[in-house]
Amino acid sequence: MADAASPTSYAAGRPPLPLLTFVILPDVVLACLMALRRPSGIKIGVSLLLLSASAYACIAYTMGNPTDDYTMGSTVFGNMVLNITLFIWLTDPVKDYRYLRDPTPLTEKPLLSRIWYSLCIIHNQRLIGTNAQVANVPPPFRGTRSQFLWKRLQQLLISLAIVDVVCSFVHTHHHLYQPEIAPLYFPSGAFGYLMRTGCTAIWLVMSYLMLKLSYIVLSMSAVATHLGNGNPEDWPDLFGPWSEAYTIRHLWGRAWHQGLRRHFSRWGKLAVEALGIPRGTWLSSQVQVHTAFALSALLHCMGDLMLGKEHFGRSWVFFAANGLVITVEDTVIALANRVGLGSEGKGRPGRGMRILGYIWVYIWFTYSGPLYYSWLFESGVGLTDPLPYSPTRSLIPVLCRST
Known part of the structure; x- marks a missing residue:
């Protein structure tokens, strides 16, 4: 497996991705298109060129290894696809959005300012500080810049220590994540089940921590340098409280990051309106849930495409399954509420029900984690070490020799 995913064999036939041409320039072009507010025909034409460029970049170029390719495809090119459809096809950002601390509407600002604000809107994924800020964002930080940086530094050091240990396990136990050979290492019965689920939980924690670390570093850089959104209150925590994750719906909607909610909300409302479904109904809620997971799947499928055309669509299964299980979960909760086993009134469920909810989640x-990561490991994703240096893996041989 390691030989099949080696940089030389994996990247054969595909040149390195030109970041200026396919990452930076399209971003600027999209911001200019938003700021110039050209006629619809021009906007649609340019946006189709940008979409084609993103798809071409995924197919024709490589970052050199599967992990970086999947990350680039899903986070950069996947976001580009969703940003184009939202900001060019569905909204007029200069007209529809405004920053609450700035009394001057974006439509009245000079062109260069509109381009700058358009870039900010593109990368302000939760639209923090605007009239369109997404729901369930954690409360803003209240304190000085120094206090903010100190708090983030503590989070950085703790997260680095944990991610080092977690990555050390994953990268020294790849065999436990390979679906064709992993069953050979897990015994039958309850102990084997705990081992399998523990491996999945470790991989999910690793993914969570890598996202958190990226955000911590970005927020510290912005606040320390005063560049861009340099106010501490503009950088609330990326994740909500995990105490809210007592249902699958709550985990995705309240605890997990909100970076795609601006797309989910707009497309979900559009889908409900197109189908003529009354707002506020159970059916309306389900349509919006499945629309959200379809968009999330589309974004990750751009990562599939960058791994190879034969992989396109493989991420879809995991996200479709989560949409379906939320529908089942909502149905069970509704039935439980009818017979008096659900929430206490309209508030949070009781402690006992929440504990059952955490177990269920x-x-x-x-169970569903392997639907996502099993084929990724088969494709070589995860073999690249995300940390340039691992204290844990450096100490283990020393301790073994000393004993």
Whole structure:
């Protein structure tokens, strides 16, 4: 497996991705298109060129290894696809959005300012500080810049220590994540189940921590340098409280990051209106849930495409399954509420029900996690070490020799 995913063999036939041409320039072009507010025909034409460029970049170029390719395809090119459809096809950002601390509408600002604000809107994924800020964002930080940086530094050091240990396990136990050979290492019965689910939980924690670390570093850089959004209150925590994750719906909607919610909300409302479904109904809620997971799947499928055309669509299964399980979950909760086993009034469910909910969420994600990561490991994703240096893996040989 390691030989098949080696940089030389994996990247054969595809040149390195030109970041200026396919990452930076399209971003600037999209911001200019938003700021110039050209006629619809021009906007559609340019946006189709940008979409084609993103798809071409995924197929024709490489970052050199599967992990970086999947990350680039899903986070950069996947976001580009969703940003184009939202900001060019569905909204007029200069007209529809405004920053609450700035009394001057974007439509009245000079062209260069509109381009700058358009770039900010593109990368302000939760639209923090605007009239369109997404729901369930954690409360803003209240304190000085120094206090903010100190708090983030503590989070950085703790997260680095944990991610080092977690990555050390994953990268020294790849065999436990290979679906064709992993069953050989897990015994039958309850102990084997705990081992399998524990491996899944470790991989999910690693993914969570890598996202968190990226955000911590970005927020510290912005606040320390005063560049861009340099106000501490503009950088609330990326994730919501995990105490809210007592249902699958809550885990995705309240605890997990909100970076795609601006797309989910707009497309979900559009889908409900197109189908003529009354707002506020159970059916309306389900349509919006499945629309959200379809968009999330589309974004990750751009990562599939960058791994190879034969992989396109493989991420879809995991996200479709989560949409379906939320529908089942909502149905069970509605029935439980009818017979008096659900929430206490209209508030949070009681402690006992929440504990059952946490167990249910754990079981589901330890089951569904392999739907997402098993084929990724088969494709070589995860073999590249995300940390340039690992204290844990450096100390283990020393300790073994000393004993």
